[in-house]
Amino acid sequence: MAGPPPDGQPAPDDGRLPESALARLGERGFGIYVHVPFCAARCGYCDFNTYTPGELGSAGRTDADSWLEAALAEVDLAGTVLGGAPGGLPRVDTVFVGGGTPTLLPPDHLARVLGRIDDVFGLATDAEVTTEANPESVDPTSLAALRAAGFTRVSLGMQSARSHVLAVLDRRHTPGRAVQAAQEARGAGFAHVNLDLIYGTPGETDEDWAASLEAVAAGGVDHVSAYALIVEDGTRLARQIARGVLPAPDDDVLADRYLMADTALSALGLHWYEVSNWAADEAARCRHNELYWRSGDWWGVGPGAHSHAGGVRWWNVRHPARYADRLAGKTSPAQAREVLEAEDRRVEDVLLRLRLADGLPLPVLDDAGRAAAAQAVADGLLDPAAHRGGQAVLTLRGRLLADAVVRALLP
Template structure:
């Protein structure tokens, strides 16, 4: 969850949604995101809405957070009415959700099930830092209904982890994967970051090799983004570290695709690879394919039927709103049909399933023809009516999307 809230229209204290948002409710996939905004330390590159103990201040605590989050789950049920909304995916993110007791995470999940009902075979994920869990904790999560875990590995090189201000030792992420498997988790993801200042190609290959060796069925790999206001940005501005290079990042992406593909992973979104269709992150696919989700927690962003809203940023303000029986929503926006179509193209084009050629209109068709000629789109899917990115197209996806949405 980004730390800066966007502008928007005032959100009603009741949390009431416009009729346009409720139209068709239940016909689209529905999920929950639960933001847990706590961290032991703040990583130098992180711009998320998270708080260490020193930053939290009065009015919010780890101890009371589960009860507050459950209050918002119950608010969601009131706002969304009696519509049948089996929850297909639940994702606990942060921050570090696993700083809360496993039983607290399970209580929040149980409240979602009690209010809405979990769909049969629902995917339930939590993020975790490798050092924030142990075998007993993972077993408690599995007993509580979680069936997928995502570990923030980032790198296998100590000097790279140091630049990122990560706390775990290089081998801990691999151990955590094995502990999760032993606890009964069928689906495990490792998050990696590439093009960190001071990282070499060999460092990146070593990180990928260790990630593959650990045995996850999903790997996410993201190029480091230097966000204004972070400690990393300040170090780069002072000349202590070099700015990440776009060409280096492109080379690292190609290395990742080569090594992961060679190990049996297939890309299904520009930055995500899985060993099977079952291993793909269904929660993220819900985002990318226009589903509905209610996001619980301070600063969390929800979307239902073309209405997007976001909660107040600070955990204390969030807790105060819910304790008073009012919605924690800070502001919202109602997307136009054109807005929704642009977002659909931006997201679906990043997927291996692609975007329908027939739905590209007007001058954008010229950009499509140019992209096909430049080798950014795969030929055979295009003949079948879908725009699917080539490997080169994945490297230039952002630029291509800009061409298609101008």
């Protein structure tokens, strides 16, 4: 179960935003995130705001139809709230449907939400529309239906190509299913397909990780995300490690696995554009995630979804039944919010944009930060040529130590 959100400030029942936020709306792009909180089973490492049938029980408005009704109502609410911006409603550049497992829902449910977004806001002609999917939750028919509905990109949770690693992670698909699903997505007409990988699982060997990277090649994908396993408090995995049933991930092993990933993915023609993401070319990058990394604006639809507009961040109530009840009562589902000061936004710019291969403009840093950047160049953590051009760009070694570089740049 997800940890508690921050306390924040009270959010208005009608969802209204300060005029100052509306005035800046869409300056760095605008997208919509849709959270589907349902999963068939809970993975042992996951602390996302998701619910299995057993966790939801039979009471309350928790089924897929009530989620759909509430999500459509929140899209309408977003249109009303943001319609007060001086420039009117922003166009939607990206839509990302995440979870949970969105593809547990019928394709028609996801199509209806996308259609309502288009009706209320209008999708840009080149809008990127992504859905996450577990490999076992899609087939050629459902993928074809999603593509026909307007989805342009699918992100598949592969995690590993080894059965014993999948077992530790409590993943339900067979080792080869993710690659097969990626091939099916290509066959359904998806130009952009991503595979998500996790490295550093207890019991995973170098050979296991190499096999996962080799399997990616068979999928014919143009994007790969590879993340180090993080042991989140409150998860089954954390409890197993605390009891000594499983060993904790080793930082040195994680660094070695990252280097293996960068070498293997580069050989496949996939190049890093964010610390944990590789793409075949600029068109293959996940534009929705780039919106986050560049501190753009987005409205988060769904239980527990987070939003950001013009320096105001807010988050919805987490339980699906409470979320649906709030919207059925014509009340915003926002639980609380925070208004970011200029310094808060600058710090977030450093935290997020430094992770990008495009880099962080040096003028974002203060005097002490720029001095630290110069030292990071001398230490081999920032690229010297990019630095001369006014950007802070991580070297390969810098990517391994990205958190330390950020701390140095924010003295």
